[in-house]
Amino acid sequence: MTAELVRGQNHPVPHTRLDIRVSAGEPVVVAVALSDEHGRVPGAEWVAHPARPALPGVEVSRQATAGHLLAVDLTAVPSSAHRAAVLLALPTGPGCPGRFGALAAPFVSLGAPDAPGTVSYTVTGLDSEAAVVALEFYRRQGAWKVRAVGQGYAGGLAACLADQGLDRAGELAAAVGEAVAHGLARPAGADPARTAEALRAATAEGPGPAADPGPAASPTPGTNPRTADPAAPPPARTHGGPVDYTHPRRRPAVQQPPPVAPPGRPPVPVAGDATGWSVEERLYNQVWGMFEDLARTTAAYRSAVDFAASRLGREHDRVLSDPHGRVAGPGDGAREAARTRHDELTGRAREALDRDLDQLTAESRAVEPALPPAFARWDSPVWGRYRVPAKAPMALRLGDLHLPERPGLRIPMLMRLPLERGLWVDSGLGPSQSGVLPEEVPPRTLAMDTAVAHAARLIAVHPAGEFTVRVIDAAGTAARSLNPLLRSGMLDEPPAAGAAGVSAVLAKLVRRVDLVQMAVRGGAADALPPDLDTARELLIVSDFPRGFDDRAVTRLRYLADEGPEVGVHLLMVADREDASGYGPVLDPFWHSLLRITPVPDDHLADPWVRHVWTYLPPALPEYRDVLGPVLAKAAEARRARRR
Known part of the structure; x- marks a missing residue:
């Protein structure tokens, strides 16, 4: 699971050896400052920066670039260092933007080497700042945690380092600026920066004792020069150009140069024309x-x-x-x-x-x-070439968005995965929506059809066996909509019916959430019962609150609040008026879910620019003939994996 932090939020560090990726859209300088138990940086030798890129357990790039890959081994960080701050700064000089407000928000993620990031933070809210403390690692009760800081400084790197308690911060900032400017014209014979792979290779047998950095001691990098990777070509070197610090196993796919527009005309758009590691x-x-x-x-x-x-x-x-x-x-x-x-x-x-x-x-x-299947419309040709993926995508398409100024321009509505909120398909349509209903299709049926389409996409874009679906259909009214899931064999159990079936499914899922939470918090994942399935689970609830008593409602609210953190997600079809008897006690429950509709509706308010967006769900003609073949392939791969 990926934890997306907001400013001030902390999170346990998932691994002691980390790859930290920084994407800013424009070249930025990255530094890491170690500080003592008082939160101060005692001296310049406690800072890894382009002019001095290595400290025990930490290595940064020697140059300003739009994408960085930092290698961090927290077990090798000196014991006297209690904190490590990841600093981002804009280079100075002609042509440089001068402030982060002129750029896309920097994105920082961290995770195990050679694996997707498990913690990420988008540094938003910057304007005139030229330097920012993005993340901070700190020791807490014998373990490391990470905090999203997002503190910016209009005075640039000098002001940022001074706030970290470093004396003569301006001198170090000037040295960093000179090193970055010099690196832009580094000759071909200069050594390239060491990479995350080199740090891991050098510390494969354990970090060993590391000397604490001090005013009179130069820190030992603890890394060897990068060795050639037989699976990747050596980095190209050119005289007078910047050194390529891209990790050899993290090179983005080669892009063809975009077509050149005729003079006086706008540039020709190209797919994938944005920053990113993939x-x-x-x-x-x-x-x-x-x-x-x-x-x-x-x-x-x-x-x-x-x-x-x-x-x-x-x-x-x-x-x-x-x-x-x-x-x-x-x-x-x-x-x-x-x-x-x-x-x-x-x-x-x-x-x-x-x-x-x-x-x-x-x-x-x-x-x-x-667009890949996770982002594509159901009527896209990509579904005709569908294959069960080897890893989960970073986001999922829930529909489209448009504004009245150009209804034909529809932007995909993408939601990051794993789901951090449950989904609520609203079957209670207002008078303005009733006119767009398909003929002879009741609102509840259309809402359940939409829910099944979303569930099928979730199943299809996850690797085989990594997403399990359970269904509660207390009144037995959703059989026709559930037919694609039942016919493909994607349901391990028949839909739960009646109050007893509702209670049994909820009790099983609550037990799973409780056990996994205790195992994660106690660091005892190996103590989970052998019969406990830890795959992600999606609970589809049809026609809530039919079949639910007070205890079942309480359990469902618990799953909506606590389930996403441990891989249990909720997809509910309901008309809020049907649950009006519970009064305001369910208001927090409704607000915790992302409301989507089975027909176009103007219900998504944008606090950024105060627009009201029109949401367009996937239309039935789009996915009517696609669900069956896609689910059949996913089910076959699931059965093969279990054999």
Whole structure:
């Protein structure tokens, strides 16, 4: 599971040997500062930076780059170091952005070597800052934890280091800046930076005793120069160019250069034209970049229209307040001039909006065919070539989003995996939604069909046997919708019916959550019962709260709150009015779930730019003929894995 931290949140460090990945979109400098028990950095020799990239257990890049891979071995960090802060700083000089507010939010993730990241943090809320403390590792009760800090400094690296308690911080910041500038023109004979693989190879037999860094002692790196990787070509070296610090096993897929647009025309969009360590991550970032671009350009247009209308009203009031303005000739001319200025402003705003929307539409047409199954529409050709994946994706498509200014421009709604919130398919449709229902399809049936489509996608994008589905259908009304799951054999047990079936399923899942939580918190994963299935589980609840008593409702709320942390997720089909008898006691429960609808609905409010987005669920014609073959392949792979 991946834990996405927010500012101030801490998390246990999953491993003592870590790969830390930094992605910023533009070149940044990365440093790691060790501090003592008082939180102070005693001297410059306690900081790993491009001019001195190695400390015991820590190694950073020698250059500013948009993507970094840091190697950290916490067992080799000196005992006198109680904290280790990961610092990001913008290089200085002509052409440098100067502030993080002009860049995409930096993204930091950490995990075991040669494995996906298990903890991540997006450093948001930066503006004029030129340096930031992204993460902080600290000792707590004999173990290491990590905290998302996100503290920025407009004074750059010097101010950041000074706040860490380092004397003469300006001198060290100047040395780092000089090393970065010198590295841009490093000759071909210079040694490349050591990599995470070198650090792991050097410490494979244990870190051994490490001397504490001190004012008079130069820290021993504890690493050997990088050895050649027979599976990867050696890094290219060119005179006068930056050194490539990309880990040889983390090289992104080679991209073809984008087509060159004719002079005076916008660039031709290309799929995957975003930062990321993999094609999937680049496509994910590109989709959300399109979402942000659509939100910003529409907000600018609406702001211009509102301003034009406000100005027109003020000018009309000014004309009416002047007695001469009430005369037909002068008054009509003033009002006509005000209307002309209004139309000119709104016309220019609409022209800019249409230009941006045309570019986003072209980008959407380029991106949509390149999306993998987890991100693709059900009617995408990628499902015809479906194969059971070897690893879970980073996100899942739940539908599409659009704004009224361009209904045809639809942005995929991607949700990060593993699911941190349960999903609620609302079967209680309002009057405005009833007109878009398919003929002769009751709202509850359509909602359950939508839930099964989401469940099928979750099953399809996970490796065989790593996602188990259970169903509660207390009233037995969802048999037709559940037919694809039943026919493929993806359900180990028939849907639970009646109050007794509801109670049995909930009791089993609550026991699983309790046992796994105790094992994780106590560090005793090997003590779990051998019959306990630790695969991720999805509980589909049809027509809540039918068949639920007070105790069952309490257990369901517990699963919604505690289950996602240990791999138990909830997908519920319900009409909130049916549960109105519980009163406000269920309000926190509804708010904890992500509400989606089986028909288009304007219910997703965006606090960033105050838009109300229209949510478009996957349509039945899209997935009617796809679910069966996809689930059949997933079920066959699951059976083969269990044999």
